[in-house]
Structure formats: C-alpha cells, structure tokens
Amino acid sequence: MSTQKGNTSRTRPQKHKNRTAFKNSLHDTNHRTKMINSIQVSEVCVRCKDIIEWKIKYKKYKPLTQPKTCTKCGLKNVKKAYHVMCTECGRQLGVCTKCCQSKEVIVAEPPEKEQLKLDNELKALLQSLPERKRRTFLRYLDKKGKEKEEKIEEKSSKDTTAEDDRKDLLNKLNSLKMNDEDDEDFDDFIDSDENKDEEDDSDVS
Structure with a gap:
C-alpha cells in the first residue's frame, strides 16, 4: 500500500497467506x-x-x-x-443477554444424553398407558403442536424451550398414569360390590 496521502487502495493481493486453516486444539489439548x-x-x-x-x-x-x-x-x-x-x-x-437488545434469541438445546433419557421415559410411560389414555395424550400432543405453530406465526418472544416442552409432556403422562391407577382402584371397588351382590342373591335363592 502506498504511503501517499489519500491513497488507500491496493491492487495486489496480500503477500502472506495461510496454507491451512487455524486450529485452536492443534498443539494445545489440555x-x-x-x-x-x-x-x-x-x-x-x-x-x-x-x-x-x-x-x-x-x-x-x-x-x-x-x-x-x-x-x-x-x-x-x-x-x-x-x-x-x-x-x-x-x-x-425477551432480550439478548450480551447486547441487551430485543432480537431473536438462540435457545440452548438439552444435551444428547439428557434428551435420550427424556425420550426413553416418554416412550416407557406411553407404552404403560391403556388405549384410552394413550389417545388422550395424542390429542394433547396435537393441541400443543397447534399452539406452538400459532406462537411461531405471531412471533411470540415468550416461547418455551424443548426441555420445558418435554417436562410438560412428562407431567401430563404422569398425571394420566395416576388417573389410570385411580380408575383401576375404582374398578376393583365396583367388582367387589358386584361380587357381594351376587353372593346376596345366591343366599336369597
């Protein structure tokens, strides 16, 4: 580049060029x-x-x-x-934690191990549910998907993360499982009442 005043343009390419890209862990593996x-x-x-x-x-x-x-x-x-x-x-x-400006923020994804663990828990809980509860959960999934699409269209800044979504689904599955156990206890109570009525009828006859 010329030292002439006002001459800031250069026609030749830079003299020294790296043949290989810089790698920060090439000689440093601590x-x-x-x-x-x-x-x-x-x-x-x-x-x-x-x-x-x-x-x-x-x-x-x-x-x-x-x-x-x-x-x-x-x-x-x-x-x-x-x-x-x-x-x-x-x-x-709903702002960036570095520049503090209200821009679209990149949300962290959960680690692969934690994500696999949560997915396996979801599958195990879903398989343990009866057909009626399973259909209820699938309807809940469809509803959540539609709500998320609406939030994306509205560009809502208060959108939940993937980890929050998985925790919400786990809570829903656990509540369905608890309701299922309560239903089973109620069914046992009904069965015992029916057996008692049958015994009373047999005694009368």
Missing part, C-alpha cells in the same frame, strides 16, 4: 481448551453468537473465574463470559 471448545453459545442473538464463536475458534475466549453481577437483577448469576445479563432476566425480558 482440559481448559477442550472445555472452551465444548461451550454451547445460547441465550444471545445471532450477531453476538457469531462474535463469541469467533473468540472460541481463534483462541481469544477468556472464561469467567467467578460469577458476574447481572445488570438487571443485581445478583451474581452471570456464569458465561461476555454476557452482562443472567439467563432468567433475559428470558423474562
């Missing part, structure tokens, strides 16, 4: 680097997510040594670096 590489960036907008991921990729990320104070609630609940607001306040206000 526990801290592995932990930083496994960080799942969430509760932030797309732009802030790109910034934090760039820091992780090029080894510029500096994790917190102790929790920071939230700018909203004033409690030391901020456990992620470069975030200025805690997750709870960010969800309540």
Whole structure:
C-alpha cells in the first residue's frame, strides 16, 4: 500500500497467506481448551453468537473465574463470559443477554444424553398407558403442536424451550398414569360390590 496521502487502495493481493486453516486444539489439548471448545453459545442473538464463536475458534475466549453481577437483577448469576445479563432476566425480558437488545434469541438445546433419557421415559410411560389414555395424550400432543405453530406465526418472544416442552409432556403422562391407577382402584371397588351382590342373591335363592 502506498504511503501517499489519500491513497488507500491496493491492487495486489496480500503477500502472506495461510496454507491451512487455524486450529485452536492443534498443539494445545489440555482440559481448559477442550472445555472452551465444548461451550454451547445460547441465550444471545445471532450477531453476538457469531462474535463469541469467533473468540472460541481463534483462541481469544477468556472464561469467567467467578460469577458476574447481572445488570438487571443485581445478583451474581452471570456464569458465561461476555454476557452482562443472567439467563432468567433475559428470558423474562425477551432480550439478548450480551447486547441487551430485543432480537431473536438462540435457545440452548438439552444435551444428547439428557434428551435420550427424556425420550426413553416418554416412550416407557406411553407404552404403560391403556388405549384410552394413550389417545388422550395424542390429542394433547396435537393441541400443543397447534399452539406452538400459532406462537411461531405471531412471533411470540415468550416461547418455551424443548426441555420445558418435554417436562410438560412428562407431567401430563404422569398425571394420566395416576388417573389410570385411580380408575383401576375404582374398578376393583365396583367388582367387589358386584361380587357381594351376587353372593346376596345366591343366599336369597
């Protein structure tokens, strides 16, 4: 580039170019680097997510040594670096926890192990239910799906996470199972009353 005043244009390409892409764990395989590489960036907008991921990729990320104070609630609940607001306040206000702007926020997905565990629990509970309760649960699933589609169309900021949805489904299944057990106890009571009536009829005859 010329040193002439006002001449900021350059026609030639840059002189030094990397032949291979930078890899932050090529010569550094300690526990801290592995932990930083496994960080799942969430509760932030797309732009802030790109910034934090760039820091992780090029080894510029500096994790917190102790929790920071939230700018909203004033409690030391901020456990992620470069975030200025805690997750709870960010969800309540529907804003990015880094730039504090009301943008579309990226929600964290549950870990694969936890997700598989919840899915297996759902399947086991669903198989243990009788046909009538199973149909009730399937109708409940359809209703939840329609509500979620309506929220997406309305672009509601107070949308539930996948983890919250699974917990809600587990609670619904457990309540159906409890109702089923109560129905079985009631059926036993009815059967015992019918047997007693039959015995009374036989005594009369």
